[in-house]
Amino acid sequence: MISAMDLADMGHQVEMFELRPFVGGKMDLHVYFGCYYNLFEIMKRTGGFDKNLRVKEHGENWVPSTSVPSSVEDKFHNAVRLRTSPIVRDLVDFDGAIDMVREFDDITFTEWFTQLGGKRGSFDRMWDAIAYALGFLDCDYIGARAMLTICMLFAIRKEASVLRMLDGSPQTGLHNPIIKYLEDCDAKIKLSAPGRELVHDIDRKTDLPTRVRGIKIGPGEVYHEFDTVICALDVPGIKKVHV
Numbered sequence: 001m002i003s004a005m006d007l008a009d010m011g012h013q014v015e016m017f018e019l020r021p022f023v024g025g026k027m028d029l030h031v032y033f034g035c036y037y038n039l040f041e042i043m044k045r046t047g048g049f050d051k052n053l054r055v056k057e058h059g060e061n062w063v064p065s066t067s068v069p070s071s072v073e074d075k076f077h078n079a080v081r082l083r084t085s086p087i088v089r090d091l092v093d094f095d096g097a098i099d100m101v102r103e104f105d106d107i108t109f110t111e112w113f114t115q116l117g118g119k120r121g122s123f124d125r126m127w128d129a130i131a132y133a134l135g136f137l138d139c140d141y142i143g144a145r146a147m148l149t150i151c152m153l154f155a156i157r158k159e160a161s162v163l164r165m166l167d168g169s170p171q172t173g174l175h176n177p178i179i180k181y182l183e184d185c186d187a188k189i190k191l192s193a194p195g196r197e198l199v200h201d202i203d204r205k206t207d208l209p210t211r212v213r214g215i216k217i218g219p220g221e222v223y224h225e226f227d228t229v230i231c232a233l234d235v236p237g238i239k240k241v242h243v
Protein backbone atom coordinates (compact mmCIF):
# COMPACT_ATOMS: atom_id res chain seq x y z
CA MET A 1 0.00 0.00 0.00
CA ILE A 2 2.86 2.36 0.77
CA SER A 3 4.56 1.47 -2.53
CA ALA A 4 1.26 2.36 -4.21
CA MET A 5 1.21 5.73 -2.36
CA ASP A 6 4.82 6.46 -3.37
CA LEU A 7 4.25 5.53 -7.02
CA ALA A 8 1.02 7.55 -7.16
CA ASP A 9 2.89 10.55 -5.65
CA MET A 10 5.47 10.23 -8.44
CA GLY A 11 2.67 10.56 -10.98
CA HIS A 12 2.35 6.92 -12.03
CA GLN A 13 -1.00 5.29 -12.74
CA VAL A 14 -1.30 2.63 -10.06
CA GLU A 15 -3.41 -0.51 -9.82
CA MET A 16 -3.30 -2.59 -6.65
CA PHE A 17 -4.51 -6.21 -6.49
CA GLU A 18 -5.30 -7.75 -3.12
CA LEU A 19 -6.00 -11.43 -2.52
CA ARG A 20 -8.48 -10.86 0.31
CA PRO A 21 -11.73 -8.87 0.31
CA PHE A 22 -10.01 -6.17 2.43
CA VAL A 23 -6.64 -4.38 2.44
CA GLY A 24 -4.10 -4.03 5.23
CA GLY A 25 -2.42 -7.44 5.44
CA LYS A 26 -1.08 -8.16 8.90
CA MET A 27 -1.15 -4.51 10.00
CA ASP A 28 -4.12 -4.98 12.28
CA LEU A 29 -2.56 -3.49 15.41
CA HIS A 30 -4.17 -0.61 17.25
CA VAL A 31 -1.40 0.11 19.79
CA TYR A 32 1.77 1.76 18.52
CA PHE A 33 5.08 2.57 20.21
CA GLY A 34 6.56 6.02 19.69
CA CYS A 35 9.48 4.52 17.74
CA TYR A 36 7.21 3.47 14.86
CA TYR A 37 8.65 6.42 12.98
CA ASN A 38 7.84 5.13 9.47
CA LEU A 39 4.25 4.32 10.34
CA PHE A 40 3.74 7.79 11.84
CA GLU A 41 5.17 9.42 8.71
CA ILE A 42 2.63 7.47 6.65
CA MET A 43 -0.19 8.54 8.98
CA LYS A 44 0.97 12.17 8.68
CA ARG A 45 0.79 11.84 4.88
CA THR A 46 -2.79 10.56 5.04
CA GLY A 47 -3.81 13.09 7.70
CA GLY A 48 -4.57 10.35 10.25
CA PHE A 49 -1.76 11.07 12.75
CA ASP A 50 -3.36 13.95 14.65
CA LYS A 51 -6.93 12.80 14.06
CA ASN A 52 -6.86 9.06 14.72
CA LEU A 53 -4.26 8.51 17.46
CA ARG A 54 -4.64 8.98 21.21
CA VAL A 55 -1.48 9.36 23.33
CA LYS A 56 -1.19 7.41 26.59
CA GLU A 57 0.27 9.44 29.45
CA HIS A 58 4.01 8.76 29.69
CA GLY A 59 6.26 9.21 32.71
CA GLU A 60 9.63 7.52 32.75
CA ASN A 61 12.28 6.22 30.40
CA TRP A 62 12.56 2.45 30.30
CA VAL A 63 15.93 0.75 30.76
CA PRO A 64 16.47 -3.00 31.38
CA SER A 65 17.68 -3.38 34.93
CA THR A 66 20.52 -5.61 36.15
CA SER A 67 18.94 -5.90 39.59
CA VAL A 68 15.77 -7.93 38.91
CA PRO A 69 17.19 -11.46 38.43
CA SER A 70 17.20 -13.09 41.84
CA SER A 71 20.41 -15.04 42.42
CA VAL A 72 23.81 -13.39 42.69
CA GLU A 73 25.00 -15.51 39.76
CA ASP A 74 22.08 -14.37 37.58
CA LYS A 75 22.70 -10.73 38.55
CA PHE A 76 26.37 -11.11 37.65
CA HIS A 77 25.69 -12.67 34.22
CA ASN A 78 22.95 -10.17 33.50
CA ALA A 79 25.29 -7.28 34.31
CA VAL A 80 28.11 -8.74 32.16
CA ARG A 81 25.79 -9.31 29.18
CA LEU A 82 24.19 -5.88 29.40
CA ARG A 83 27.50 -4.05 29.81
CA THR A 84 29.02 -5.82 26.79
CA SER A 85 25.85 -5.33 24.73
CA PRO A 86 25.11 -2.78 22.00
CA ILE A 87 22.78 -1.11 24.52
CA VAL A 88 25.81 0.49 26.23
CA ARG A 89 27.36 1.61 22.92
CA ASP A 90 23.90 2.93 22.03
CA LEU A 91 24.17 5.53 24.80
CA VAL A 92 27.02 7.28 22.94
CA ASP A 93 26.87 5.96 19.36
CA PHE A 94 23.37 4.97 18.17
CA ASP A 95 24.34 4.24 14.54
CA GLY A 96 27.32 2.09 15.58
CA ALA A 97 25.10 0.15 17.98
CA ILE A 98 22.46 -0.43 15.31
CA ASP A 99 25.23 -1.79 13.02
CA MET A 100 26.30 -4.16 15.81
CA VAL A 101 22.73 -5.38 16.24
CA ARG A 102 22.40 -6.22 12.53
CA GLU A 103 24.96 -8.99 13.14
CA PHE A 104 22.44 -10.77 15.37
CA ASP A 105 19.83 -11.48 12.70
CA ASP A 106 20.38 -15.23 12.73
CA ILE A 107 20.29 -15.94 16.45
CA THR A 108 17.58 -15.86 19.09
CA PHE A 109 17.74 -13.56 22.08
CA THR A 110 18.41 -16.60 24.31
CA GLU A 111 21.35 -17.64 22.12
CA TRP A 112 22.79 -14.12 22.26
CA PHE A 113 22.26 -13.71 25.99
CA THR A 114 23.78 -17.07 26.94
CA GLN A 115 26.91 -16.52 24.79
CA LEU A 116 28.68 -15.08 27.85
CA GLY A 117 27.29 -17.57 30.34
CA GLY A 118 23.87 -16.01 31.12
CA LYS A 119 21.52 -18.45 32.85
CA ARG A 120 17.82 -19.39 32.76
CA GLY A 121 16.94 -17.36 35.87
CA SER A 122 17.34 -14.07 33.99
CA PHE A 123 14.77 -15.18 31.43
CA ASP A 124 12.30 -16.46 34.02
CA ARG A 125 12.59 -13.35 36.19
CA MET A 126 12.97 -10.60 33.63
CA TRP A 127 13.59 -11.11 29.90
CA ASP A 128 10.57 -13.26 29.03
CA ALA A 129 8.35 -10.78 30.90
CA ILE A 130 9.84 -7.92 28.83
CA ALA A 131 9.32 -9.91 25.60
CA TYR A 132 5.67 -10.63 26.49
CA ALA A 133 5.05 -7.00 27.44
CA LEU A 134 6.28 -6.00 23.99
CA GLY A 135 3.93 -8.52 22.35
CA PHE A 136 6.89 -10.66 21.21
CA LEU A 137 7.47 -14.41 21.29
CA ASP A 138 9.47 -15.61 24.31
CA CYS A 139 13.24 -15.21 24.30
CA ASP A 140 13.90 -18.74 23.00
CA TYR A 141 12.15 -17.77 19.77
CA ILE A 142 12.34 -13.98 19.30
CA GLY A 143 15.37 -12.84 17.29
CA ALA A 144 18.19 -11.10 19.18
CA ARG A 145 18.06 -8.23 16.67
CA ALA A 146 14.38 -7.44 17.34
CA MET A 147 14.74 -7.54 21.12
CA LEU A 148 17.99 -5.52 21.25
CA THR A 149 16.74 -2.91 18.79
CA ILE A 150 13.67 -2.14 20.86
CA CYS A 151 15.72 -2.09 24.12
CA MET A 152 18.16 0.34 22.49
CA LEU A 153 15.42 2.63 21.23
CA PHE A 154 13.69 2.61 24.61
CA ALA A 155 16.99 3.31 26.40
CA ILE A 156 17.98 6.43 24.48
CA ARG A 157 14.83 7.91 22.99
CA LYS A 158 12.23 9.02 25.45
CA GLU A 159 9.51 9.15 22.81
CA ALA A 160 10.18 5.52 21.76
CA SER A 161 8.20 4.02 24.63
CA VAL A 162 5.32 6.49 24.38
CA LEU A 163 2.21 4.48 23.51
CA ARG A 164 -0.36 5.69 21.05
CA MET A 165 -3.69 3.97 20.49
CA LEU A 166 -5.88 4.12 17.44
CA ASP A 167 -9.18 5.83 18.01
CA GLY A 168 -11.24 3.13 16.31
CA SER A 169 -10.25 -0.01 14.47
CA PRO A 170 -7.15 -0.40 12.24
CA GLN A 171 -9.56 -0.42 9.30
CA THR A 172 -11.06 2.99 10.15
CA GLY A 173 -7.99 4.64 11.70
CA LEU A 174 -5.21 3.34 9.47
CA HIS A 175 -6.38 1.58 6.31
CA ASN A 176 -9.31 3.76 5.26
CA PRO A 177 -7.21 6.98 5.20
CA ILE A 178 -4.66 5.15 2.99
CA ILE A 179 -7.46 3.96 0.69
CA LYS A 180 -8.77 7.54 0.48
CA TYR A 181 -5.27 8.86 -0.25
CA LEU A 182 -4.86 6.33 -3.07
CA GLU A 183 -8.31 6.98 -4.50
CA ASP A 184 -7.64 10.74 -4.44
CA CYS A 185 -4.57 9.98 -6.60
CA ASP A 186 -6.76 7.93 -9.00
CA ALA A 187 -5.12 4.67 -7.95
CA LYS A 188 -7.36 1.65 -8.48
CA ILE A 189 -7.71 -0.95 -5.73
CA LYS A 190 -9.04 -4.38 -6.71
CA LEU A 191 -10.08 -6.66 -3.84
CA SER A 192 -10.43 -10.46 -3.95
CA ALA A 193 -8.03 -10.27 -6.90
CA PRO A 194 -5.09 -12.61 -6.32
CA GLY A 195 -1.98 -12.37 -8.47
CA ARG A 196 -1.51 -15.85 -9.98
CA GLU A 197 1.43 -15.55 -12.34
CA LEU A 198 4.23 -13.10 -13.09
CA VAL A 199 4.66 -12.83 -16.83
CA HIS A 200 8.25 -12.14 -17.86
CA ASP A 201 10.79 -12.46 -20.64
CA ILE A 202 13.34 -15.25 -20.59
CA ASP A 203 17.01 -14.87 -21.43
CA ARG A 204 17.55 -17.43 -24.20
CA LYS A 205 21.17 -18.04 -23.26
CA THR A 206 20.67 -18.69 -19.56
CA ASP A 207 16.98 -19.68 -19.61
CA LEU A 208 16.51 -17.35 -16.64
CA PRO A 209 13.76 -14.74 -16.16
CA THR A 210 14.64 -11.17 -17.13
CA ARG A 211 12.14 -8.30 -17.54
CA VAL A 212 8.72 -8.62 -15.89
CA ARG A 213 5.96 -7.58 -18.31
CA GLY A 214 2.80 -8.02 -16.31
CA ILE A 215 0.74 -10.20 -14.06
CA LYS A 216 -2.16 -12.66 -14.39
CA ILE A 217 -4.94 -11.97 -11.92
CA GLY A 218 -7.77 -14.03 -10.43
CA PRO A 219 -9.12 -17.50 -11.12
CA GLY A 220 -9.55 -16.55 -14.79
CA GLU A 221 -5.85 -15.56 -14.91
CA VAL A 222 -6.65 -12.33 -16.75
CA TYR A 223 -3.43 -10.77 -18.04
CA HIS A 224 -2.62 -7.14 -17.10
CA GLU A 225 0.42 -5.47 -18.58
CA PHE A 226 2.43 -2.89 -16.58
CA ASP A 227 5.72 -1.01 -16.80
CA THR A 228 6.55 -2.09 -13.27
CA VAL A 229 5.17 -4.85 -11.06
CA ILE A 230 5.80 -4.88 -7.31
CA CYS A 231 4.84 -8.03 -5.40
CA ALA A 232 4.58 -6.93 -1.76
CA LEU A 233 3.28 -10.31 -0.58
CA ASP A 234 3.88 -12.32 2.55
CA VAL A 235 6.08 -15.41 2.12
CA PRO A 236 3.23 -17.99 1.95
CA GLY A 237 1.49 -15.67 -0.55
CA ILE A 238 4.47 -15.21 -2.87
CA LYS A 239 5.15 -18.96 -2.88
CA LYS A 240 1.77 -19.47 -4.57
CA VAL A 241 2.50 -17.02 -7.40
CA HIS A 242 3.72 -18.83 -10.49
CA VAL A 243 6.89 -17.43 -12.03
Ligand SMILES: Cc1cc2nc3c(=O)[nH]c(=O)nc-3n(C[C@H](O)[C@H](O)[C@H](O)COP(=O)(O)OP(=O)(O)OC[C@H]3O[C@@H](n4cnc5c(N)ncnc54)[C@H](O)[C@@H]3O)c2cc1C
Nearest residue numbers: 017018019020024025026027193194195232233234237238
Ligand atom coordinates in the same frame (compact mmCIF):
# COMPACT_ATOMS: atom_id res chain seq x y z
C1 LIG B 1 0.43 -10.28 15.67
C2 LIG B 1 1.41 -9.39 14.93
C3 LIG B 1 2.00 -8.34 15.60
C4 LIG B 1 2.89 -7.51 14.94
N1 LIG B 1 3.43 -6.46 15.62
C5 LIG B 1 4.26 -5.61 14.99
C6 LIG B 1 4.78 -4.50 15.67
O1 LIG B 1 4.47 -4.28 16.83
N2 LIG B 1 5.62 -3.67 14.99
C7 LIG B 1 5.95 -3.91 13.69
O2 LIG B 1 6.71 -3.13 13.12
N3 LIG B 1 5.47 -4.97 13.03
C8 LIG B 1 4.64 -5.82 13.64
N4 LIG B 1 4.16 -6.90 12.98
C9 LIG B 1 4.65 -7.16 11.64
C10 LIG B 1 3.90 -6.33 10.58
O3 LIG B 1 2.52 -6.49 10.72
C11 LIG B 1 4.38 -6.87 9.24
O4 LIG B 1 5.79 -6.73 9.17
C12 LIG B 1 3.77 -6.10 8.09
O5 LIG B 1 2.37 -6.19 8.11
C13 LIG B 1 4.32 -6.67 6.80
O6 LIG B 1 3.73 -5.94 5.76
P1 LIG B 1 3.75 -6.49 4.31
O7 LIG B 1 2.96 -5.54 3.47
O8 LIG B 1 5.14 -6.83 3.92
O9 LIG B 1 3.01 -7.93 4.36
P2 LIG B 1 1.52 -8.29 4.82
O10 LIG B 1 1.02 -7.38 5.89
O11 LIG B 1 1.57 -9.77 5.09
O12 LIG B 1 0.68 -8.02 3.50
C14 LIG B 1 0.76 -8.87 2.38
C15 LIG B 1 -0.55 -8.72 1.60
O13 LIG B 1 -0.44 -9.48 0.42
C16 LIG B 1 -1.70 -10.10 0.20
N5 LIG B 1 -1.47 -11.23 -0.72
C17 LIG B 1 -0.92 -12.43 -0.47
N6 LIG B 1 -0.86 -13.18 -1.60
C18 LIG B 1 -1.39 -12.42 -2.58
C19 LIG B 1 -1.59 -12.62 -3.98
N7 LIG B 1 -1.26 -13.76 -4.59
N8 LIG B 1 -2.15 -11.61 -4.69
C20 LIG B 1 -2.52 -10.43 -4.11
N9 LIG B 1 -2.33 -10.19 -2.78
C21 LIG B 1 -1.78 -11.17 -2.04
C22 LIG B 1 -2.15 -10.52 1.59
O14 LIG B 1 -3.54 -10.79 1.62
C23 LIG B 1 -1.78 -9.24 2.36
O15 LIG B 1 -2.80 -8.28 2.31
C24 LIG B 1 3.23 -7.74 13.59
C25 LIG B 1 2.65 -8.83 12.91
C26 LIG B 1 1.73 -9.64 13.57
C27 LIG B 1 1.10 -10.79 12.80
